Amino acid sequence: MRTLSYFSLVPNKPAETYIDRQLVHLHSLLAEHPEDKVQLMHQILVYMFCKDPDEIISYAFELLDADQEMEYTDEIYFAMAKAYTDKNDLNQAIECYRKIIAIDPTSEEVIYELGALYEKQKDIDAALSVYDYLDNEAIKGGKEDMYRYKGTLYYNRKEFNKALDCYQRAYELSTDDTDGWIIESLGETYWQMKNYKESSTWFKKALEINPQSSNAHYGMGLCYQNTDDGYRALHHYFEAIKIKPDFANAYNNIAAVTINKEGDIKKGIEMLNKALEKNNDKESLSLIYQNLSRVYHRTYEYDLAEYYKKEFIKSVGLEGLFTEYDDESDDDEI
Numbered sequence: 001m002r003t004l005s006y007f008s009l010v011p012n013k014p015a016e017t018y019i020d021r022q023l024v025h026l027h028s029l030l031a032e033h034p035e036d037k038v039q040l041m042h043q044i045l046v047y048m049f050c051k052d053p054d055e056i057i058s059y060a061f062e063l064l065d066a067d068q069e070m071e072y073t074d075e076i077y078f079a080m081a082k083a084y085t086d087k088n089d090l091n092q093a094i095e096c097y098r099k100i101i102a103i104d105p106t107s108e109e110v111i112y113e114l115g116a117l118y119e120k121q122k123d124i125d126a127a128l129s130v131y132d133y134l135d136n137e138a139i140k141g142g143k144e145d146m147y148r149y150k151g152t153l154y155y156n157r158k159e160f161n162k163a164l165d166c167y168q169r170a171y172e173l174s175t176d177d178t179d180g181w182i183i184e185s186l187g188e189t190y191w192q193m194k195n196y197k198e199s200s201t202w203f204k205k206a207l208e209i210n211p212q213s214s215n216a217h218y219g220m221g222l223c224y225q226n227t228d229d230g231y232r233a234l235h236h237y238f239e240a241i242k243i244k245p246d247f248a249n250a251y252n253n254i255a256a257v258t259i260n261k262e263g264d265i266k267k268g269i270e271m272l273n274k275a276l277e278k279n280n281d282k283e284s285l286s287l288i289y290q291n292l293s294r295v296y297h298r299t300y301e302y303d304l305a306e307y308y309k310k311e312f313i314k315s316v317g318l319e320g321l322f323t324e325y326d327d328e329s330d331d332d333e334i
Contacts, residue, residue: 019047019050022047023044023047023048026040026043026044026047027044030044037066038063038066038067038069038071038072041059041062041063041066041067042063042067042071042072042075042076044059045059045060045063045075045076045079046075046079048079049079049082053083053084053086053087054083054087056079056080056082056083057080057083057084060076060077060079060080060083063076064076073099073103074100074103074104074107077096077097077099077100078096078097078100078110080092080093080096081093081094081096081097081100081110081113084096085113085117090117090120090121093117094114094117094118097110097113097114097117098114101114101133105133105136106133106136106138106139108134108139108142108145111130111131111133111134114130115127115130115131115149118130119153124153124156124157127149127153128150128153131145131146131149131150131153132146134146134149141175143173144170144173144174145170147166147167147169147170147173148166148167148170148182148185150162150166151163151164151165151166151167151170151185151189152185154166155185155188155189155192158192160189160192160193161193163189164186164189164190164193167182167185167186167189168186170182171183171186178209178210180206180209180210180213180216183202183205183206183209184202184203184206184213184215184216184219186202187199187200187201187202187203187206187216187219188219190202191219191222191223191226194226196223196226196227197223199219199222199223200219200220200223200224203216203219203220203223204220206219207220212243213243214239214240214241214243214244214247214250215240217236217237217239217240217243218236218237218240218247218249218250218253220232220236221233221234221235221236221237221240221250221253222253224236225253225256225257228261230257230261230262233253233257234254234257234258237250237251237253237254237257238250238254241254245278246278246280247278248275248276248278248279248280248281248284248288249275249281249284251271251272251274251275251278252271252272252275252284252287252288252291254271255267255268255269255271255272255275255291255295255334256268256291256334258271259295259334260334265295265298265299268295268334269292269295269296272288272291272292272295272334273292275288276288276289276292282315285315286312286315286316289308289309289311289312289315290308290309290312291334292304292308293305293306293307293308293309293311293312294334295334296308
């Protein structure tokens with residue numbers, strides 16, 4: 001790329017925004033130096049990142065036409081993809097990212113962005129296919145990241161055998177012995193598969209690396225709770241909320257153990273109310289409402305039981321459709 005000897009940015013003077021000043025300056029240079037049209041148009045596109053998406057897309061098409069040597073094609077499509085994403089036109093954004101990958105299949109930022117768009121569209125098979133591009137020696141740590149991303153997608157799709165295989169491969173490839181995320185992911189996957197012994201082994205390993213991991217303490221609590229060791233389960237749940245005071249699921253499970261194993265309904269209700277106070281997750285909220293309804297039914301406080309039953313039904317989007325719900329309990333239910 002030829003350097004423009006006359007090119008310089010305008011100083012940061014108090015006037016209109018810095019970006020607008022640069023754009024005015026660049027448009028002036030473009031009028032004065034038409035021989036450098038493509039390079040200057042590229043600079044203008046770079047500074048348009050905060051402008052209206054339609055304006056960016058229109059200018060990007062102009063630059064595509066002008067850039068006969070295709071010097072900036074990948075950058076142009078990247079700007080267009082971002083603009084289309086801002087417009088929530090995900091299909092067009094995906095098409096732009098696909099064109100970049102066709103030019104450079106080692107562009108890891110584009111791979112991550114494209115995979116995320118497919119995930120947003122709930123097209124998990126397409127996302128899995130995109131992350132295969134990370135398996136490239138030219139991408140540092142790419143193969144490990146591929147297994148991490150694919151493992152998470154399989155986990156969320158409840159294909160736990162495939163998730164476990166990916167997480168194990170990522171762990172084998174990992175060069176960071178202090179990486180607790182992949183270890184905790186293995187613990188969570190084994191727990192989902194009801195292999196509590198193996199799950200606890202991985203959560204213990206995570207705690208050896210990071211004793212302040214609220215997630216690992218919570219995982220240990222789940223393993224002990226599911227093997228009827230309420231005492232040790234409570235220990236780890238309380239450790240989790242010491243580290244993360246807003247850990248609503250830990251409060252909920254403390255309530256379940258306290259009521260179901262220890263018979264302390266008053267303490268259990270206190271924990272459920274704390275869970276309700278700390279909660280910011282819709283799925284957890286449903287379970288908390290359900291548990292509050294059940295426990296108040298046990299204490300013959302039927303008005304409160306009915307109130308939380310209605311809140312549960314509302315939280316799962318069934319208001320007006322159903323008046324009853326399944327009363328079969330899991331370990332984290334009361």
